Amino acid sequence: MEEFEVDVLAEVELTEPVLVEGLPGVGHVGKLAAEQLIEELDSTCVRRVHSTHFPPQVTIEDGTAELANVAFHAIEVEDGRDLLVLTGDHQAQDGEGHYGLTETILDVAEEFGVETAFALGGVPIGELIEEYDVIGAVADDELTDDLEAVGVEFRDDEPAGGIVGISGLLLGIGDRRGFSAACLMGETSGYLVDPKAARAVLETLEAYLDIELAYESLEERADEMEDVVRRIQEMEQGTPTPSDEDLRYIG
């Protein structure tokens, strides 16, 4: 297997498409938002990326195993710009993998004619939140005015810790490669899967792209996720899985 392998699942012609990335991260804000887009709108899975930089793992869904991957979904929008939505269960496992995966994502985006990219995510506040602000970051200011017009806030030196992972690199490397890229980050406590922050992020995107979304299934999905988290925590507390450290001494 190559370091990054792109499987072609379908070919779709997109009009002025916008890349929307939502991978796991703080509060799962980005992933929740991206999945909502895919479910809500009529989408086709067009590309799947496997990588030796993903965890060596299959996930089990509906009784079937699936090798760690991220996938691109094409969404054709009537009277508007089409979307290319990237989501999945994993970020890369190491720094080199993050850089390489970002390049691979931008290669696919280029192939579909993408020139504008939005990286969705959460920014942890460390306390419960009353009003769900969305903070923006850009590498050049081409998108700033339009995003401020739909309520995105740009603040000097925030987030203070920078933006880590694929979202940050889509901004940084995307800019180097000539994309107009912005990061849209929903404020979230950081403690829980946060569908309200995901909704806040989606609403800015909805206004910017002039599309219409319903949000019922988002609340539902958030409930399911909380459930999964709870089951896993119970399982993890109950069971001391042997580490590699233990395993390698067994004759």
Add this chain to the structure above:
Amino acid sequence: MEEFEVDVLAEVELTEPVLVEGLPGVGHVGKLAAEQLIEELDSTCVRRVHSTHFPPQVTIEDGTAELANVAFHAIEVEDGRDLLVLTGDHQAQDGEGHYGLTETILDVAEEFGVETAFALGGVPIGELIEEYDVIGAVADDELTDDLEAVGVEFRDDEPAGGIVGISGLLLGIGDRRGFSAACLMGETSGYLVDPKAARAVLETLEAYLDIELAYESLEERADEMEDVVRRIQEMEQGTPTPSDEDLRYIG
């Protein structure tokens, strides 16, 4: 040394061989089961794989050092499908190593004409077990009916954490390369080397392959493994081995 080196120890012609993998993991279920097959039936060690992704280590058995490796054992079964059994003391030490080792394993399997692969393992339950169920996972459903017929249970979204390591990748990459692959996981508390879970897994395999196994030596083998684990843990707790961190300051 190459990243993955395959030593040819013997050449054997196999008939419709089935790959059976059992490397160290939860409750050592897979390793116990694979070793039982090798001991119980008439086996020949045919290939040995060394790798820079294994720990930099030799094990000492019967006073002799052996470089970290996994090995393939051929078992000719009268009136049935032959077996190619993979076991060893190690999984790879990093993600890239897991992916590469899985590809190497499948290369060897292909060379022997394998089209069906079973990855054996344990799934941790976190409590003592009365009835030893065997849970299955597949990447496509070709094997599902036959495995259900011999008592393997397929459950939606279980194991919830997916399947990590070589077993998971044999399913995920195996499927991509055209193998029929299944993972057979014995439920185990997760606390101890578990011969009962290993037996449960072997019994499904016995029924599926229509072979006959005896289990007397299995408990004994589990006791020995448990013993080694205990001695090593004692040694590790008693002795503060200097870490690399300490060592690099010594002039």
Add this chain to the structure above:
Amino acid sequence: MEEFEVDVLAEVELTEPVLVEGLPGVGHVGKLAAEQLIEELDSTCVRRVHSTHFPPQVTIEDGTAELANVAFHAIEVEDGRDLLVLTGDHQAQDGEGHYGLTETILDVAEEFGVETAFALGGVPIGELIEEYDVIGAVADDELTDDLEAVGVEFRDDEPAGGIVGISGLLLGIGDRRGFSAACLMGETSGYLVDPKAARAVLETLEAYLDIELAYESLEERADEMEDVVRRIQEMEQGTPTPSDEDLRYIG
């Protein structure tokens, strides 16, 4: 992206230039000192280095995202040797990255005609400091006399733990490649961003290079740095960011 990518921002002819490196480290002494040089004297940013060995991250400054990098600044000094000052927010994330980044730095330095290199840093004392000594280290003794003449102290076997990171390698690899290289380390408690230690280091450099520096803004810059460190630590302590470990189980 290549492992190390050097962007050319400006071309400047330098006279007998001296490389001065100040990257993050103990007490941020080196980084503070290098930034003071850039701010105090008339400088031009001439090269920027990105690397897959930097953290996968953008920083946000003045509302704009910038991909992890280190940068070279040219300073033309009237009636004296010119300076090529390297600073940035990151060291490499792994050993291989440290070695490769050091080679890349020396490549750029060579291109500008550098033959002498100073790596600035701090040496932790673990207690409050009254007199801010500057300790020197060299790989060959060409620079020793001149540095002792401006107050740098050379002590047998100090620092006892050696010099780790880019500063250490500039000495070690620089020497192998024919540079005259020295490390100038300000004694610091090690607990805080330390502008007094940075000043002590700069004063030896000032005397050695026969240039003149002002120090008013140094304390201010140290306060700002301290501030950023504090805000980030608060954020990190307040918010349990989900680790990759958690994330990979969420379907």
Add this chain to the structure above:
Amino acid sequence: MEEFEVDVLAEVELTEPVLVEGLPGVGHVGKLAAEQLIEELDSTCVRRVHSTHFPPQVTIEDGTAELANVAFHAIEVEDGRDLLVLTGDHQAQDGEGHYGLTETILDVAEEFGVETAFALGGVPIGELIEEYDVIGAVADDELTDDLEAVGVEFRDDEPAGGIVGISGLLLGIGDRRGFSAACLMGETSGYLVDPKAARAVLETLEAYLDIELAYESLEERADEMEDVVRRIQEMEQGTPTPSDEDLRYIG
């Protein structure tokens, strides 16, 4: 810099040379023993190996910085087999580095005509020791009888945890490449730098090689080492060096 770079410092013709390796490890037994040989007998430093798999670090000795390395010392023995002694301050920092460094060491050994290799080390017992036994391990039994004749003990399945690091790989890879290799491990509590264990190991080597050694300076060397260890531990406990984690957020 290449992954592994071998500097040629001197050319010496050796007669039936024996490789003796003593790098940092449990109780620093191997390193103490190897350094004793170099000091005690008339030695010439013939090769030095640098590697990107060593820590990114220079050590300071007698006021001069030296890039992380291991070095080969040639010792010509009158009326006996010559020695090629390898020692240094570092093991590799990662698994791949351990494998690659071992291959490099064996390449150099081959170049000098070495066919027999001894890896010296300590085996941790976890309690104070009265009688300093030396445990042996071999990959094939060619050397077993001769080593037992000079008091080395061979025990089934000991050390239980196998042999980790360069010493283990010299046995495992050395055997694959046709060397006669043995590991000589002095029993040690594991808590301290242990000159008594080093002496026990050297005495078996002395008898095997029919050479004569004095041991006065050994205790002294152990005291110095212990001293360095203590100073560094004090420094580390007293000073919270900022981690990379902290550093990367500093603007």
